[in-house]
Amino acid sequence: MSPTRTPLWILSLALTLAWSVGILGRGYWTPDEPREADIAWRMSWQSDKAVPLLAGEAFCEKPPLTYWVAGATIRLFGKAAWVARLPNLLYALITALSVGLLARRAAGPLAGWAAAAAISTFLLSYQAVIWLATDAPLLAAVSVALLGAYRGFYAVGSADRLRGYTLMHAALGLGFLSKSAAAWMVPVLTLVTLTVWERRWRELLRWELYAGLALQAALILTWVWFVYRGEDGLEHLKVFFWNNLAGRFAHVDAPRELQYAAAHRNSPGKYLLELPSYLWPWTLLAAAAARRAWFERHAPAHATRALRFAAACIVPTLLLLSVAATARNVYLAPAMPGFALLVAWWVANSVRAHDAWDVRAVRVTAALVLLAALGFGVALVVLGIDVPSGASAAVRGAQRAGIELTGALGVIAAAALALVAESAARRGQMQKGSYSLALAYCLLLAIPASAVYHAVDGWQDLPAIGRAIGTDSAGGSLILWVPDETTRAFVDMYARTDVDLIRAPADDRAIARLRELTAARPHAFVVAQWPGRDTTPTVRRIARALGLKLDSATPEHAEPAWAAAAGLQVLHLYALPNGRRYALLQRAE
Numbered sequence: 001m002s003p004t005r006t007p008l009w010i011l012s013l014a015l016t017l018a019w020s021v022g023i024l025g026r027g028y029w030t031p032d033e034p035r036e037a038d039i040a041w042r043m044s045w046q047s048d049k050a051v052p053l054l055a056g057e058a059f060c061e062k063p064p065l066t067y068w069v070a071g072a073t074i075r076l077f078g079k080a081a082w083v084a085r086l087p088n089l090l091y092a093l094i095t096a097l098s099v100g101l102l103a104r105r106a107a108g109p110l111a112g113w114a115a116a117a118a119i120s121t122f123l124l125s126y127q128a129v130i131w132l133a134t135d136a137p138l139l140a141a142v143s144v145a146l147l148g149a150y151r152g153f154y155a156v157g158s159a160d161r162l163r164g165y166t167l168m169h170a171a172l173g174l175g176f177l178s179k180s181a182a183a184w185m186v187p188v189l190t191l192v193t194l195t196v197w198e199r200r201w202r203e204l205l206r207w208e209l210y211a212g213l214a215l216q217a218a219l220i221l222t223w224v225w226f227v228y229r230g231e232d233g234l235e236h237l238k239v240f241f242w243n244n245l246a247g248r249f250a251h252v253d254a255p256r257e258l259q260y261a262a263a264h265r266n267s268p269g270k271y272l273l274e275l276p277s278y279l280w281p282w283t284l285l286a287a288a289a290a291r292r293a294w295f296e297r298h299a300p301a302h303a304t305r306a307l308r309f310a311a312a313c314i315v316p317t318l319l320l321l322s323v324a325a326t327a328r329n330v331y332l333a334p335a336m337p338g339f340a341l342l343v344a345w346w347v348a349n350s351v352r353a354h355d356a357w358d359v360r361a362v363r364v365t366a367a368l369v370l371l372a373a374l375g376f377g378v379a380l381v382v383l384g385i386d387v388p389s390g391a392s393a394a395v396r397g398a399q400r401a402g403i404e405l406t407g408a409l410g411v412i413a414a415a416a417l418a419l420v421a422e423s424a425a426r427r428g429q430m431q432k433g434s435y436s437l438a439l440a441y442c443l444l445l446a447i448p449a450s451a452v453y454h455a456v457d458g459w460q461d462l463p464a465i466g467r468a469i470g471t472d473s474a475g476g477s478l479i480l481w482v483p484d485e486t487t488r489a490f491v492d493m494y495a496r497t498d499v500d501l502i503r504a505p506a507d508d509r510a511i512a513r514l515r516e517l518t519a520a521r522p523h524a525f526v527v528a529q530w531p532g533r534d535t536t537p538t539v540r541r542i543a544r545a546l547g548l549k550l551d552s553a554t555p556e557h558a559e560p561a562w563a564a565a566a567g568l569q570v571l572h573l574y575a576l577p578n579g580r581r582y583a584l585l586q587r588a589e
Contacts, residue, residue, distance in 0.1 A: 007435055008113055010439065011113070011117060011435065011438060011439055011442070014438075014439055014442035014443060014446065015096065015116075015117065015120050015121075015442055017442065017446040018120070018121070018126075018442045018445035018446045018449075019088075019089060019092045019093075019120070019129065019130065020089065020446075021445065021446045021449055021450045021453065022126065022129075022130030022445065022449070022453075023082070023085045023086075023088045023089055023092070023129070023130045024082040024085065024086070024089075025082075025450050025453050025454075026081065026453040026454075026456070026457055027081045027457045027460055027461065027463070028081045028084075028132065028460065028462065028463070028490075029456070029460045030460065030462075030486050030580075031486070032131070032132075032133055033081075033131065033132045033133070034462055034485075034486045034489040034490045034493075035054060035485040035486060035488075035489045036066075036067075036070075036084075036132045036133055036134075037079070037081070037084050037132060037489065037493065038054060038055060038488075038489035038490070038492050038493050039052045039053065039054050039059055039067050039489075040066070040067045040070035040071045040074055040084050040132075041071070041074055041079050041084075041493055042054070042055075042056070042067075042071075042492075043064065043067040043068060043070070043071030044071035044072070044074040044075040044079075045071075045075070048230055049064060049068065049226075050064065050223065050226035050227045050230055051064070051227055051230060051236055052064050052067050054485065054488065054489065054492075055488040055489060055491075055492040055497070055499075056492070056497060058232070058236055058239075060236050060239035060240045060243075060244065061239075061244050062134045062178070062179055062180065062244075063176065063177045063178065063179070063180055063223065063240070064177070064223070065134075065137060065174065065177035065178045066133070066134045066136075066137050066178055069087045069137070070084045070085075070087055070132070073086045073087060079493065081132070084132055085130070085132050087136075087137075088129055088130060088131075088132070088136045090140075091129055091136040091137050091139065091140040092120065092129040092130075092136070092140075094140040094143065094144065095119055095120070095125070095129060095139050095140045095143045095337075096116040096119060096120050097116065098140070098143035098144045098146070098147045098337075099115045099116060099118075099119040099143050099146075099147075099337045099340050099341070100112040100113065100115050100116030100119075101147055102115065102143075102146060102147045102150050102337065102341060103115030103116075103306070103340070103341050103344040103345070105147075105150060105151070105154075106150065106305055106306035106309060106341060106345070107306040107341075107344060107345045107348050107349075108348050110344075110347065110348045110351065110431070111306070111341075111344040111345055111347065111348040112344070114343065114344035114347040114348065114434065115337075115340045115341055115343070115344035116340075117438045118282055118339070118340040118343045118344060119143070119336055119337055119340035121281070121282070121438065121441055121442065121445070122278065122279055122280070122282060122336055122339065122340070123277060123278060123279070123280040123281070124277075124278035124279070124329055124330070124332065124333055124336055125139060125333055125336040125340075126445070127329075127330070128330055128333040128336075133330075134178050134179040135179070135330050135333055137174070137175070137178040137179075138175055138178045138179040138182060138183055138333070138334060139333050139334060139336070141171045141172065141174045141175030141178060141183055142171070142175055142183060142186050142187060142334040142337065143337050144167065144168075144170075144171035145167075145168045145171035145172050145175065145183070145186075145187040146168075146186065146187055146190065146313065146337050146338075147164075147167065147168075148164045148165060148166070148167030148168030148169075148170075148171060149164070149165070149168045149187050149190060149191055150164070150309060151163065151164025151165075151167065152164030152165035152167075152168060152208065152209065153191065153194060153200075153203065154305065158208060161206065161208040161209075162208040162211060162212075165208050165209050165210075165211065165212050166211065166212035166215065167212075168187060168212065169212030169213055169215050169216040170212065170215055170216070170219075172184060172187060172216050173215060173216035173217075173218075173219035173220055174219065176216070176219070176220050177219060177220065177223060180240065180241070180244065180245060181245055182331075182334070183334075185317060185320065185334060186313055186317050186334040186335050186337075186338075189312070189313075189316040189317055189320065190309065190312045190313045190316070190338075191203075191312075192316075193311075193312035193315070193316050194308060194309065194312045197308060197312065198301075198308070224237065227240070265325070265326065265327070266322070266324055266325055266326055266327035267327070268322070269322070270322070270327050271318055271321055271322055271327065271332055272318070272322075274329060277329075278329060278332060278336075279339060281365060281368055281369055281372065281437075281441055282343055282365065283365075284361045284364050284365050284368075285343050285346065285347075285361055285362070285365060285434075286339055286342060286343050287361065288346060288350075288357060288358050288361035289342045289343050289345065289346030290342065291357060292346055292349065292350075292358070293307045293310075293311075293342065293345075293346075306341055306342075306344075306345045307342070307345060309338075309341060310338045310339070310341040310342040310345070311338070311342075312338075313335055313337060313338025313341070314335055314338040314339060314342070317332065317334070317335040317338075318332070318335070346358075347430070347431075347434050350430045350434075351430050351431045354428070354430050358430065359425050359426065359428070359430075362421065362422075362425035362430065362433045362434065362437065363422050363425045363426060365421075365437055366418045366419070366421040366422035366425065366433070366436075366437060366440075367418075367422065369414065369418040369421070369437060369440050369441055369444070370415055370418040370419070370422075372414075372441070372444055373411050373414045373415040373418065373440075373444060373448075374411075374415075376407065376410075376411050376414075376444055376448040376449070376452070377407075377408075377411045377448070379448075379452055380407040380408070380411070380448055380451055380452070382538060382542070383451070383452060383455040407447060407448035407450075407451040407452070408448075409447060410443050410444065410446065410447020410448040410449075411444070411447075411448050413440075413443050413447075414440040414441070414443040414444045414447075414448075415440075417436045417437075417439050417440035417443070418436070418437065418440045420432075420436045421433045421434075421436035421437045421440065424436060458576070458577055459576055459577055459578045459579040460576070460579060461576055461579075462486070462490040462494075462576070462580070463490060463493070463494050465490070465494075465574045465576070465580075465582055466490040466491055466493060466494025466495045467494050467495070468572070468574055469491065469494075469495045469527055469574070469582070469584055470494060470495035470496055472525075472571070472572050472584055473495070473496075473525040473527075473584060475523060476521070476523035476524055476525050476586075477498075477499075477500065477521050477523065477524045477525070478491070478495065478496055478498070478499045478500070478524075478525050478526075478527060479499065479500045479501075479502060479514065479517055479518070479524055479525065479526045479527070480499050480500070480501050480502065480526075480527050480528075481502050481506070481514065481526055481527065481528035481562075482502055482503060482504040482505070482506045482510065482528075483501065483527070483529070484529070487527070487529055487582075488501075491527060495527075500517060502514050502517075506562055510562075511562055511565050511566050514526065514562075514566045514568075515566050515567060518566065518567070518568070518586075518587040519587070522587070524586070524587070525571070525584055525585070525586055526566075526568055526584070526585040526586070527582060527583070527584055527585075528560075528563070528582065528583050528585065529580060529581070529582055530560075530573065530575075530581040530582055530583045531560065531581070532581060533575075533578060533579065533580075533581065534575040534576070534577060534578075534581065535577075535578050536577050536578055539578055563585060567587055567588050568585040568586065568587060568588060569585060569586065569587075569588040570583050570584070570585055571584050571585060571586050572584040
């Protein structure tokens with residue numbers, strides 16, 4: 001069954017609006033975005049483009065494609081957050097189109113639209129495409145590679161097979177330049193699994209499968225050559241290809257800061273336990289799709305092609321990630337096209353024939369979206385009154401009215417569409433129900449979410465602190481006390497690029513080094529992240545009601561022991577509401 005054009009154009013517009021709000025409508029947020037922003041900003045003007053730099057030091061965790069593209073937009077339009085993330089709109093569009101075309105080939109036109117909507121709104125894939133990181137271009141590249149792999153594997157002629165596999169290799173080359181060999185994981189596992197599953201051993205011997213490998217090798221090896229020719233090239237390549245790849249799966253012999261297996265520790269079943277949240281809000285639809293897929297397992301091979309491809313994309317990736325030493329939710333993002341294909345196949349089939357379980361899945365999902373709308377409504381009310389106590393009454397009133405008015409329409413419209421979806425599913429109108437659900441959730445991601453983003457921006461305004469530090473430390477040298485990557489990044493972008501570092505751990509040796517530097521430089525300033533948080537009254541009340549203990553700013557946080565031991569006194573204290581605190585210190589007279 002083909003969907004009608006007008007509703008699909010409305011859905012396309014809603015998806016674009018949801019992307020735009022998440023990508024362009026907020027500042028840099030921790031964790032990671034300030035670091036990625038500084039690397040992209042550095043890339044916009046550094047002479048050697050082969051190795052990314054964080055605050056002037058080589059950052060060899062990821063290849064440079066993401067930073068090349070973001071750096072180009074920064075060079076054109078400045079270093080605002082929306083500028084650095086502007087390429088993410090392209091990545092989101094490529095992802096949606098690729099997954100949609102894949103599902104269209106595998107399961108028909110309706111499945112194509114459903115897959116594009118699903119991959120765009122799964123919590124995990126949505127998080128990946130709106131975040132300033134290497135995961136957005138990686139997801140786009142993997143999605144294109146999977147489309148090429150499907151075209152090549154199920155091609156009816158040599159020319160079509162060559163085009164499919166060449167597309168796959170081109171996408172994998174760009175994916176590698178985004179996040180290294182992580183780009184290969186899902187497409188390679190998918191092809192190997194399909195070959196074994198369908199016993200098509202000859203597929204591994206086809207010349208068309210390997211013809212595009214030269215294109216991929218040219219992309220990757222050109223970059224490798226420029227890294228090798230640069231300063232410390234061999235050491236940088238070791239970090240790129242050994243510490244950052246093997247080190248994700250096992251402990252390797254490396255300095256403490258390069259022991260990637262020590263962070264984000266994995267645990268048995270972690271991905272399976274967290275999978276329902278990754279698939280939100282379509283978790284129950286994915287469960288209904290898996291149930292129907294089980295019942296269809298004995299259907300003719302041509303009728304279950306989409307299911308086999310989805311399973312080959314999902315299951316081996318889950319198994320491989322489950323045995324890795326490290327685990328982060330975003331590592332599973334490249335497998336999300338498989339889940340989108342599974343849900344899309346179910347949507348297309350449930351329109352033709354459905355049972356009580358299919359109907360319940362849509363109805364309960366409608367209830368979940370309705371609860372999400374209610375949650376957004378509560379958040380808008382809380383954020384409308386949760387204005388920093390230093391703001392004037394007029395400012396407080398204006399902010400509250402703005403937040404509530406901006407989000408109210410979206411909440412009401414989304415709730416109404418969720419009720420329409422529930423009613424449609426109850427009457428057996430599964431296509432209308434699925435469409436209304438997608439549109440309702442897109443509205444939540446766009447209208448009320450924009451008001452929430454605006455409020456949270458005040459908690460994350462590290463650029464303002466950076467500019468203040470730059471002004472208050474003018475005329476003297478700057479020393480960063482055991483800074484994390486976030487601190488180094490925003491000081492580099494907004495305060496100054498020439499700083500001295502006292503690296504962790506904050507032990508007696510570090511304190512002695514700090515005393516030595518401040519004694520040798522009478523006008524030296526020290527920047528340090530300060531303990532505690534200046535929480536707003538509303539957040540404190542909510543925390544007390546929930547029995548939560550906040551790390552609030554208290555008198556005992558006024559002067560850490562290391563500051564007194566180094567003979568420093570606080571000149572300025574900078575604090576974000578419900579966010580980080582920093583201090584600017586100088587040697588006591």
